[in-house]
Amino acid sequence: MKDHYDIVVVGAGPAGMAAATVAAEHGVGVLLLDEQPVAGGQIYRDVGRQTLDDRNILGPDYYEGRELVSALQASGAEHVTGATVWQLSPQREIGVSKDGIARLLSADQVILATGAQERPFPVPGWTLAGVMTAGGAQVLLKSAALAEPDAVFAGTGPLLYLVANQYVKAGIPIRAILDTTPRANRLRALPHLPAALMSMGALLKGRRWMAELRAAGIPFIKHVEDLKLLGTDALSGVEYRRRDRWRRLDTTRIFLHQGIVPNVNLAMAAGCAHRWSDAQLCWHAVTDAWAETDVPGIAIAGDGAGIDGAIAAECLGRIAAYGALQRCARLDARERDRLAAPQRRTLSEERRIRPFLDAMFRPSRRFRLPEDDATIVCRCEEVPAARVVESVALGCVGPNQLKAFSRCGMGPCQGRLCGLTISEMIARQRGVPVAEVGALRLRPPVKPLMLAELAALATAPESIPGRD
Amino acid sequence: MGAALAFGLQRRGLSTLMLDEGDIAFRAARGNFGLVWVQGKGVDFPPYAHWTWTSAQSWSDLNAEIEEITGEDIGYRRPGGAEVCIDAGELETTRAEMQRLQSHAPHFEYQMLDRKALSELLPGLGPEVAGGCYSPADGHVNPLLLLRGLHQCLTAKGGRIETGSRVIAIQQRGSAFAVDTTGKRHHGARLVLAAGLGTRELAAMIGLDIPLRPERGQILVTERLRPFLSLPLARIRQTVEGSVQLGASNEDAGLDEGTRVSVMNRIAARAVRVFPHLERARVVRAWGALRIMTPDSYPIYAQSQRHPGAFAAVCHSGVTLAAAHVLHLAAGIAEGALPEALSPMNTRRFGYA
Amino acid sequence: MRRIPRDDAPQVRMEFEGQALLAYTGDTVAAALLAGNHWNFRTTPVSGAIRGPFCMMGVCFDCLVEIDGVANRQACMIEVREGMRVKRQLGASDIGADLFTDGEQETPP
Numbered sequence: 001m002k003d004h005y006d007i008v009v010v011g012a013g014p015a016g017m018a019a020a021t022v023a024a025e026h027g028v029g030v031l032l033l034d035e036q037p038v039a040g041g042q043i044y045r046d047v048g049r050q051t052l053d054d055r056n057i058l059g060p061d062y063y064e065g066r067e068l069v070s071a072l073q074a075s076g077a078e079h080v081t082g083a084t085v086w087q088l089s090p091q092r093e094i095g096v097s098k099d100g101i102a103r104l105l106s107a108d109q110v111i112l113a114t115g116a117q118e119r120p121f122p123v124p125g126w127t128l129a130g131v132m133t134a135g136g137a138q139v140l141l142k143s144a145a146l147a148e149p150d151a152v153f154a155g156t157g158p159l160l161y162l163v164a165n166q167y168v169k170a171g172i173p174i175r176a177i178l179d180t181t182p183r184a185n186r187l188r189a190l191p192h193l194p195a196a197l198m199s200m201g202a203l204l205k206g207r208r209w210m211a212e213l214r215a216a217g218i219p220f221i222k223h224v225e226d227l228k229l230l231g232t233d234a235l236s237g238v239e240y241r242r243r244d245r246w247r248r249l250d251t252t253r254i255f256l257h258q259g260i261v262p263n264v265n266l267a268m269a270a271g272c273a274h275r276w277s278d279a280q281l282c283w284h285a286v287t288d289a290w291a292e293t294d295v296p297g298i299a300i301a302g303d304g305a306g307i308d309g310a311i312a313a314e315c316l317g318r319i320a321a322y323g324a325l326q327r328c329a330r331l332d333a334r335e336r337d338r339l340a341a342p343q344r345r346t347l348s349e350e351r352r353i354r355p356f357l358d359a360m361f362r363p364s365r366r367f368r369l370p371e372d373d374a375t376i377v378c379r380c381e382e383v384p385a386a387r388v389v390e391s392v393a394l395g396c397v398g399p400n401q402l403k404a405f406s407r408c409g410m411g412p413c414q415g416r417l418c419g420l421t422i423s424e425m426i427a428r429q430r431g432v433p434v435a436e437v438g439a440l441r442l443r444p445p446v447k448p449l450m451l452a453e454l455a456a457l458a459t460a461p462e463s464i465p466g467r468d
Numbered sequence: 469m470g471a472a473l474a475f476g477l478q479r480r481g482l483s484t485l486m487l488d489e490g491d492i493a494f495r496a497a498r499g500n501f502g503l504v505w506v507q508g509k510g511v512d513f514p515p516y517a518h519w520t521w522t523s524a525q526s527w528s529d530l531n532a533e534i535e536e537i538t539g540e541d542i543g544y545r546r547p548g549g550a551e552v553c554i555d556a557g558e559l560e561t562t563r564a565e566m567q568r569l570q571s572h573a574p575h576f577e578y579q580m581l582d583r584k585a586l587s588e589l590l591p592g593l594g595p596e597v598a599g600g601c602y603s604p605a606d607g608h609v610n611p612l613l614l615l616r617g618l619h620q621c622l623t624a625k626g627g628r629i630e631t632g633s634r635v636i637a638i639q640q641r642g643s644a645f646a647v648d649t650t651g652k653r654h655h656g657a658r659l660v661l662a663a664g665l666g667t668r669e670l671a672a673m674i675g676l677d678i679p680l681r682p683e684r685g686q687i688l689v690t691e692r693l694r695p696f697l698s699l700p701l702a703r704i705r706q707t708v709e710g711s712v713q714l715g716a717s718n719e720d721a722g723l724d725e726g727t728r729v730s731v732m733n734r735i736a737a738r739a740v741r742v743f744p745h746l747e748r749a750r751v752v753r754a755w756g757a758l759r760i761m762t763p764d765s766y767p768i769y770a771q772s773q774r775h776p777g778a779f780a781a782v783c784h785s786g787v788t789l790a791a792a793h794v795l796h797l798a799a800g801i802a803e804g805a806l807p808e809a810l811s812p813m814n815t816r817r818f819g820y821a
Numbered sequence: 822m823r824r825i826p827r828d829d830a831p832q833v834r835m836e837f838e839g840q841a842l843l844a845y846t847g848d849t850v851a852a853a854l855l856a857g858n859h860w861n862f863r864t865t866p867v868s869g870a871i872r873g874p875f876c877m878m879g880v881c882f883d884c885l886v887e888i889d890g891v892a893n894r895q896a897c898m899i900e901v902r903e904g905m906r907v908k909r910q911l912g913a914s915d916i917g918a919d920l921f922t923d924g925e926q927e928t929p930p
Contacts, residue, residue, distance in 0.1 A: 035879060037900060042878055049847070051828035087729065095729060104729060117880045127883075129860045129873035136877035139897075144845070144852035145825040170825050233871045234861065263880070379875075380882060382867045394619060395488070397631045404612045412691060412752045412882040412893075443755055444728070448691065452747035454736035457729065591920035691893060692866040696917035710866060710913045745917040748891065 001080060001096070001105060005031045007324050008094055008107035010085050010266065013041020014310045015302025016113030017068040018317035019324075024077035026325050031107075032072070032079040033096060039069050039079060041115050042135065043310045045142045052145055057169045059162075061310075062142075068314065087444035088112070088270040090295050095444060095457075102453035109297050109324035112267050113317060116260040116303035119282070119363065120417045121155065122370045125229025126256065127379055134163045134257035147172040151253035152238055154178040154227060157361040158206065160257040165209045168216045175251055176219040178240050180258065182364045183223045189359035196356035203353070226366060229254065258363040262304050265414060269442040271295050276435040279358045280307055281368065282420060283439055290323025290340075291316055299324060307358075312350040315343040369425055377425070378418040380411020388422060392429045399423055399440045412448050415440040469786045469793065470662040471618035476798025477660070478627035479533075485654060486622060487633040487647070489666070500757065500787050501687065501715050502614075502707075503700055504544070506605040507551060507578055509785070511565045514572040515812040516766045520785070521573060523792035524605055530791040531609075534617040537624050542613040543708050549606025550581075550589060551702045552597055552742050559598045566601055578603040592696060594744045608700035610707065611787050618790075635663075638673040640775045645674075660801060661780040664760050675774045679818060680782060683761040686731045688714040688739075690749040697743075704739060712749060714739045728756070759784040763818055769797065769810045777804065822855050835905040844901045851877060851884045851896035854907070862886050862896060866913035885910045892916065 009020045012034035023030035032039075040047045044065025055063060072079065080098065087095030092107045118133045125131070134153060140146040141163075152175045153164050160177075167174055196203055213220060226241035230248075237250045261282035264274060272293040274283040284306040291299040301320040302313035319340050326336040370377060373386035383406050391405040399415075399422050402408055408422050409415035415422075419440050427434040474486040506524045510517030531544040553559040559580075566578045579602045586600045587593040619629060630649075637648040638659065645659040661670045671678040692710035705713045714735050732754060740747045760782050762768050767783030779801050783789055800807040806814070830845040837854060844853035851874045854862065860873040863885050874884035877897045884896040886907050892914035896907075 035898065046847075051830065053826040053828070057825065089728070093729070117878065118876060127870065127872065127875075129862070129871050132874060133876050136875065139877040140822070140852055140855065141825070144848045144856065145827045146822045146852055146856055147825055148822050148855075172823065172825075234873075380867075382865065382870065394616065394623075395629050395631050405616050410689075410753065412750070413880060414753065416880045443753070445751055445754060448750035448752045450747065451688075451690070451736045451740055451749050451751060454688075454732055454751060455740045455747070457733045457736075592917050692913040694913050694915050694918035696920045743917070745920070748916045749914065750893065 011113035012039040015313040015317035019321040020077040022321035024075035130235030155257040156181040192356035199353035291320035315347040378408040381407040472793035476794040500611040502611040504607040507603040526791040543610035546607030548604040659778040682758040863910035
């Protein structure tokens with residue numbers, strides 16, 4: 001790695017791969033940093049080295065990611081794997097850690113493409129061993145060809161049905177699907193249906209998934225209104241309620257999912273402004289037409305800015321790269337606009353279905369705001385909902401005071417799994433909008449870093465020994 | 469500071485309203501290291517050394533009172549504390565400082581220790597340490613629990629807290645003060661300004677000039693570790709939960725964001741020199757704390773001549789001085805005049821009233 | 822967990838809690854443990870509660886295990902290597918723990 005690059009891209013999912021490829025093709029010095037050992041991000045995880053015999057399992061959408069990986073390799077962009085970015089300053093000084101060595105480098109332009117993570121699902125017992133996310137199940141399938149027979153799938157959202165579908169295609173039995181999509185969502189989604197119908201292909205795909213799940217004979221329980229995960233040391237069963245009746249399923253494995261949300265930690269720690277999206281119930285980066293944030297030289301592309309899906313992420317990655325190239329004076333504005341135009345067309349098409357999906361699979365309040373006092377809100381510090389409520393009653397107006405009073409957000413995940421929950425809980429208790437409550441103030445290091453690495457860090461760029 | 473004085477006044481029977489800015493306020497209080505520290509304080513300024521001593525000696529009373537009212541342990545312990553000196557130069561400077569301190573504060577006990585003696589006190593002490601200074605007078609507390617505890621005590625005694633209130637104007641109306649926030653007007657017979665860095669602007673509204681500047685310090689916090697350090701050190705402290713706090717003391721200066729990594733590097737480098745086994749500890753969070761710095765670093769306690777009944781108080785050792793503030797300073801404010809012992813810490817020492 | 826048919830991958834011999842564990846190149850440590858039906862990865866330093874992997878993508882920090890003597894490593898972010906020795910992470914990281922004598926006489930190692 002050199003000390004300085006024209007453009008640094010963080011994250012090798014579709015947005016990051018596309019951005020880095022474009023930048024390299026235009027001859028600038030570009031570095032792509034990613035934590036994983038190979039490119040692909042989460043959605044195209046391991047697509048470049050996928051070895052499953054039956055390609056129908058993961059489906060054609062997944063394998064399309066190979067084109068991005070090939071294009072990246074062909075472009076000659078420098079791609080450093082196993083690299084954790086723990087700092088991004090507003091002046092674009094980047095702290096990276098690889099193989100136990102931390103170093104600093106700088107860039108004229110940074111494109112963050114850190115993608116998305118799963119929305120927290122704070123129900124009683126969600127911290128028990130044996131409870132995982134549907135996304136986690138999909139990672140195991142993609143990266144290790146592993147699947148868990150007879151698990152329960154619970155939640156709502158396209159990814160839940162997709163993974164269940166992939167299990168069916170792989171011949172893996174599913175114990176049951178507990179669908180928490182609220183009844184009221186159909187009506188809520190109706191106004192967005194006309195626009196969604198323009199993306200008929202995507203709608204039909206969803207319907208096919210549902211049909212295949214039904215055809216596989218999997219117990220599919222709809223409109224589940226409440227969930228409790230049971231067990232002492234490990235999961236032993238799940239209780240679910242629908243229409244005032246509680247029922248129980250014995251199971252030791254459950255995959256939860258209620259949508260994905262942007263991974264905002266690095267962007268927020270860099271000082272990029274975010275606004276609350278009520279449509280997606282998460283924080284969206286405030287960006288302009290070129291994906292640039294209010295911090296000059298820092299752009300955010302892909303699901304890291306707001307959830308739009310993989311194809312949209314690719315387009316936005318390229319748009320961000322064209323914008324960065326123009327700011328680096330490698331493209332004039334006209335060339336930039338011309339190159340971006342087809343990307344913008346595809347982006348618009350991809351975004352058409354989004355309001356419908358957001359409304360249709362909007363998680364209910366009960367599953368975002370735990371009502372049971374004992375439900376753990378902060379997994380790392382094991383802070384129950386009661387403590388959050390008590391702290392707000394004591395006068396905490398926002399998540400940062402709440403952190404000081406309750407320890408929520410002080411663990412290694414740095415609020416990734418509790419941040420949204422606490423902002424929404426505080427807003428509800430105070431009776432104010434989430435936008436007013438705000439988010440946890442994040443600072444580097446955004447991922448844990450060993451003291452030995454920090455101690456050995458050469459802070460003057462000239463004194464960093466050359467490393468490749 | 470504000471919470472301590474508010475509680476101090478309320479517990480003396482004065483109905484007290486504390487106006488508090490909001491979620492991103494509490495910055496200084498939240499950034500405090502948590503030391504209840506005597507050694508090295510006021511080495512060349514006896515009134516501050518004495519005030520610190522007074523506070524340290526009454527801290528267990530404050531702790532007992534907080535625990536009695538809230539039922540919670542805020543983590544106050546007084547096992548003594550140590551300053552670790554990594555080279556002969558630091559050791560000599562510390563020795564000289566302690567001698568000067570003891571010359572006007574003979575009750576202050578300390579022991580200079582060479583590396584071998586210090587390592588018996590601090591298992592795991594690194595080989596590249598020159599020695600240090602131990603004082604039985606030092607201790608520590610969980611600063612966040614202290615803050616929360618003071619809030620709880622204030623309200624338990626009948627005091628009120630209004631959060632999300634930014635003060636925009638202050639006037640004296642007859643013998644009372646009218647304080648305007650963005651939404652409301654409040655009246656009080658006494659006014660106490662203890663708003664950290666914001667005190668300067670507020671104090672100007674009542675004709676008090678309080679010279680302040682922010683000085684950024686940094687704290688690194690590690691993942692929870694099994695207990696290995698029972699004594700607080702000036703720059704390293706293991707909390708009850710097991711995480712280790714690492715601070716930069718007075719070394720850092722400036723507000724420039726660009727210096728942050730260099731500060732983290734300095735803190736980390738020193739920490740692993742003091743305790744080499746910490747090399748494998750992970751830093752899980754870091755934050756910058758804005759210290760409230762007066763021109764000579766000592767507190768300012770001021771009362772307005774033009775507007776009697778109005779007071780301003782700022783310091784950067786709000787945790788150490790919490791007991792003095794709750795139990796002694798509040799008494800003076802309640803009676804309408806600052807204790808005589810604090811007059812060397814008013815603003816006249818800077819050449820203006 | 823069941824392995825879905827795929828191209829042959831080189832085997833990796835490793836250990837979990839002193840017992841032999843068979844894995845394959847490209848597996849993360851978390852995948853290898855799950856494949857061996859081990860879902861209990863650690864006990865928390867806060868309460869001693871049992872935790873296992875949750876997100877599989879490095880954001881939840883629940884899959885922490887001790888790998889080759891180093892505590893608190895995210896199992897889902899590290900690929901297996903021949904001879905790797907993995908143990909459950911029991912409570913807080915134990916660096917420096919042998920230094921804390923708790924009043925007892927410490928015998929030299």
